[in-house]
Amino acid sequence: MILRSLGTRISLYGLVGIVAAAVHASVLIGLGLLLPLWLANPLAFLAASLAGYLGHSRFTFRPETGGARFARRWLLIQYLVNLAVCSLLPLLLAGLLAPPLELAVLVFTPTVLNALIWSRAAHFSLRRRSLGIRPRLHADDLGLSTATNQAILALADAGRLDGTSLLVNGPAAVQGAADWMSLKARRSDLQLCLHLCLTEGPSCAAPELLPDLVNRRGHLQLSFGQWLLVSLLPPPHPRRRRISTQLGLEIQAQIARFRQLGGDGPIHLDGHQHIHLVPVVLETVLALAERERITWLRSTEEALPTGLPLLCWWEALRQAGLLKWLVLQLLSRRARRPIRRRGLISNQGFAGVLFTGQMAGVPLEGAWRELQCLPRQADPAADHPAMAPLLLAHPGARLEGDLSAEGFGLSQPFAASSWRQREWQALSEFVG
Incomplete structure (x- = not known):
C-alpha cells in the first residue's frame, strides 16, 4: 500500500x-516573438511555476x-530559489565536471529542490489543517471612553469576547471597571487585564515623583520610541537609572489602581501600544512580578496569515502595520526567555498587530484561521486558558468629544x- 501510494505520488509529480x-x-515561444529572451524566459518560468504550484x-x-492551494509564500520561494540556482549553478560548475x-x-x-519545496509546502498545509485549541477574543482600552466601554461590554455580554484590558488612567475607567465586574459576576470565565499605560494620560503616581515621565499637566509624555531609546542606554547610565526608579513607582501605582477597580488577585498585564515589551519597561515589570503577583504577560509573536488578498498586504504596508509587526516580533522574542525565567505564563499565539485597528472582514477571518492552525503544545500545562492564542481587537461606538483634553491625544x-x-x-x- 505504501509503495503504491509512493508510486502514485511520483507519477502525479511527473505529470x-x-x-x-509544456507551459x-x-x-x-509566444513571448519570444515579442520580447528579448532574457526577459521572456523568466516570465515563462513564472508561468511554469504557477502551473506547478496549482x-x-x-x-x-x-x-x-x-x-486547497498552497500558501502563496511557497510559490514565491520556489520561483526565487529556482531563478537563483539556474543563474548561479552554471557559473559555479564551469570546468569542474565532465x-x-x-x-x-x-x-x-x-x-x-522543487520536490523538497513542494513537500515542505504540503507539510505546512497539513499542519494548518490540524486544528489546535480555540483562540480567545480580546479587546483593549476598556476605560478609554464611554464609547469604547459601550462596545466592549455589549460584545462581552453577547458572548463575543473572552476578555478585555483596563486602562486604569482612562477617563471612563471607573465606570468601565464597575460594569465589567458586574458582568463578570455572571460570566466568571471573563478575563480582565491591566493595560499598562506609559505614553499618554494622567499618571497614577503623584506627578512630582515622576519629573522625567510627565509634562506640566501631569500627563505621561514619553513616546514608544523614546522608551526604546531609554532602553538603549546602559543600565548604569544616570538617566536610565532615574527613569527606571520613576517607572517602578508609576507601575506600582497603576497596579494599585487596578486592584481598587478590578478586585484583588493575581495580575494579568499587557501594555497600551504594547509598551510592556520595551526592554526597560519589561525589566521593571519582571522585577516587580513576585511582589505584585503578576502571573501573566501578553506576547505579540504573530505568525503572518496566509490566503489574504494582495490588497490587504498593501494596506498593512501603507499603514505601517508591517513595520509595527517587525518591531514587536523582535521585542516579543527577546522577552520570551526572561518571562519564562521568572515563572510567568503567556499566550501561545497572537494576532492583532499586523492589521491593528482594522480587524474586520478578511483580516479578522485570516487571523482567526491562522491562530486555529497553531499546533498544540506538548506540555499539558499549555491547555491552560491563559495560554490560548489571543486575537486582539479595538471595538468602539461612535466617539463623542475630544480625548485630547483628557491627555489622550495619541x-x-x-x-x-x-x-x-x-x-x-x-x-x-463573527462566527469562529
Whole structure:
C-alpha cells in the first residue's frame, strides 16, 4: 500500500512536471516573438511555476492540502530559489565536471529542490489543517471612553469576547471597571487585564515623583520610541537609572489602581501600544512580578496569515502595520526567555498587530484561521486558558468629544475612526 501510494505520488509529480514544462515552452515561444529572451524566459518560468504550484497542491499533495492551494509564500520561494540556482549553478560548475555530468547536475538540481519545496509546502498545509485549541477574543482600552466601554461590554455580554484590558488612567475607567465586574459576576470565565499605560494620560503616581515621565499637566509624555531609546542606554547610565526608579513607582501605582477597580488577585498585564515589551519597561515589570503577583504577560509573536488578498498586504504596508509587526516580533522574542525565567505564563499565539485597528472582514477571518492552525503544545500545562492564542481587537461606538483634553491625544484619531464601529460590527457577527 505504501509503495503504491509512493508510486502514485511520483507519477502525479511527473505529470504535473510535464504540464509545467509544456507551459514554460509554450509561453516562452509566444513571448519570444515579442520580447528579448532574457526577459521572456523568466516570465515563462513564472508561468511554469504557477502551473506547478496549482498542480501539486490540487493533485500531487491532495491528501495534505485537501485540494486547497498552497500558501502563496511557497510559490514565491520556489520561483526565487529556482531563478537563483539556474543563474548561479552554471557559473559555479564551469570546468569542474565532465560535460555529461555537468548537464545532469544542471537538469536534476532544480527538480530535487522543487520536490523538497513542494513537500515542505504540503507539510505546512497539513499542519494548518490540524486544528489546535480555540483562540480567545480580546479587546483593549476598556476605560478609554464611554464609547469604547459601550462596545466592549455589549460584545462581552453577547458572548463575543473572552476578555478585555483596563486602562486604569482612562477617563471612563471607573465606570468601565464597575460594569465589567458586574458582568463578570455572571460570566466568571471573563478575563480582565491591566493595560499598562506609559505614553499618554494622567499618571497614577503623584506627578512630582515622576519629573522625567510627565509634562506640566501631569500627563505621561514619553513616546514608544523614546522608551526604546531609554532602553538603549546602559543600565548604569544616570538617566536610565532615574527613569527606571520613576517607572517602578508609576507601575506600582497603576497596579494599585487596578486592584481598587478590578478586585484583588493575581495580575494579568499587557501594555497600551504594547509598551510592556520595551526592554526597560519589561525589566521593571519582571522585577516587580513576585511582589505584585503578576502571573501573566501578553506576547505579540504573530505568525503572518496566509490566503489574504494582495490588497490587504498593501494596506498593512501603507499603514505601517508591517513595520509595527517587525518591531514587536523582535521585542516579543527577546522577552520570551526572561518571562519564562521568572515563572510567568503567556499566550501561545497572537494576532492583532499586523492589521491593528482594522480587524474586520478578511483580516479578522485570516487571523482567526491562522491562530486555529497553531499546533498544540506538548506540555499539558499549555491547555491552560491563559495560554490560548489571543486575537486582539479595538471595538468602539461612535466617539463623542475630544480625548485630547483628557491627555489622550495619541488615542484620539484612533478612537474617533469609523473602524472602531466596523470592528464592533465584525465581532458581533463573527462566527469562529
